[in-house]
Amino acid sequence: TRYTIRYFQSDGKGLLRNDNGTVFKPNDRYPLTKDVFRLYYTSLSSDRQTIDVYVEDNFGRMQQLTFSFNNEKAENKEKSSATVTKVLKDEDS
Structure with missing residues (x-):
């Protein structure tokens, strides 16, 4: 199975990249x-x-993940973070 990823940003501005350094374009x-x-x-x-992050396989199956961030003021510094673990498996596995 081959997988692809794409994303769309509906609110705010930011950069999404993966762990090999690739910066994704919306x-x-x-x-x-x-x-x-x-x-x-x-x-x-x-x-x-x-x-919204979309992971799709070559059979047309798609998994959508939505992430929302609200900046918080802490000691005069802005911060936002989220940690998400999601396992995607083939239906046949």
Whole structure:
């Protein structure tokens, strides 16, 4: 099975990249070459931010993950973070 990933950002501004350094452009499709990978999001705004990440296989099955970030003020520094673990498996596995 071959997997691809893409994302769309409906609120806010930011950059999404994977652990090999590839910076994703919104709604462009990228191949996933590893079974386990990490995504890193860098905020470029102080507003609320929402991104939808889509992982699709070559059979047309899709999994959508939505992430929302609200910046919080802490000691005069803005911060936002989220940790998500999601396992995607073939239905035949």
